[in-house]
Amino acid sequence: MERNDWFGYLFSVLFHATLLFVVGLFFIQRMEYGMQAGNAPTEVDLTEPPSPEPPAPEPPPQEPTPPPPPPPEEMALPTPEVKPAPPKPPVLKPRPIARKSAAAPGVPGVPSKGVQMAVPDYLRNPPPLYPASAKSAGHQGRVILRVHVTADGRAESVDLLQSSGYSELDGSAVNAVRRWRFRPARMGPVAVPINVDVPVNFVLKK
Numbered sequence: 001m002e003r004n005d006w007f008g009y010l011f012s013v014l015f016h017a018t019l020l021f022v023v024g025l026f027f028i029q030r031m032e033y034g035m036q037a038g039n040a041p042t043e044v045d046l047t048e049p050p051s052p053e054p055p056a057p058e059p060p061p062q063e064p065t066p067p068p069p070p071p072p073e074e075m076a077l078p079t080p081e082v083k084p085a086p087p088k089p090p091v092l093k094p095r096p097i098a099r100k101s102a103a104a105p106g107v108p109g110v111p112s113k114g115v116q117m118a119v120p121d122y123l124r125n126p127p128p129l130y131p132a133s134a135k136s137a138g139h140q141g142r143v144i145l146r147v148h149v150t151a152d153g154r155a156e157s158v159d160l161l162q163s164s165g166y167s168e169l170d171g172s173a174v175n176a177v178r179r180w181r182f183r184p185a186r187m188g189p190v191a192v193p194i195n196v197d198v199p200v201n202f203v204l205k206k
Contacts, residue, residue: 128176128200131168135204139166143173143200149182151191161197173200 141164148157158178163170177198185194 125180126176128172128202130202131172134166134168134202138204139164139169140202140204141165141169143170143202145173145177145198145200147177147180147182147196147198148193149184149196150193151184153182153184153191155180155182156193164202169202173202176200 142162143160143164144162146159146161147155150156155178158174160170160174164173177200182196184191186192
């Protein structure tokens with residue numbers, strides 16, 4: 001009886017061992033087949049490509065050399081062209097009929113020794129300003145002004161006798177001459193008013 005139990009126990013062990021071997025072999029083959037059926041691994045290269053070299057910077061454009069500043073303008077001092085005022089008619093005083101005498105020419109009571117013309121005093125008179133707009137535009141010209149000089153040498157009135165063609169030049173000349181002082185004209189020792197033509201030249205140096 002004990003022998004039969006031992007054989008039965010041995011048979012049971014062999015049976016279970018065989019069963020475990022068969023089942024384990026089945027699972028091993030299935031796992032191998034599953035690995036072969038899968039997709040092959042894919043390698044991805046994440047290395048960044050070398051960045052292209054930046055282009056060489058272009059040389060900065062050369063700025064044009066500014067032209068040299070224009071030389072200071074040359075303004076010729078005007079040469080006065082004087083014109084004496086028309087002579088006043090002599091004033092005759094009433095005289096007795098019996099006494100006859102010829103009236104002396106010129107101003108009564110003043111001996112006629114000629115008329116000394118008024119001329120501008122350039123030592124104290126500032127020249128007219130050359131307008132900046134006229135200089136930048138290259139405007140030049142000659143202005144002639146008629147100035148009525150009083151007996152005390154003031155410019156009582158300044159009239160434009162000849163225009164330069166540019167209003168800014170004409171205006172600059174008129175404004176300057178209005179402030180000028182003159183040596184008055186004289187008839188003998190007496191100062192008299194007179195009209196004077198004053199030319200003003202606006203010239204740019206080249």
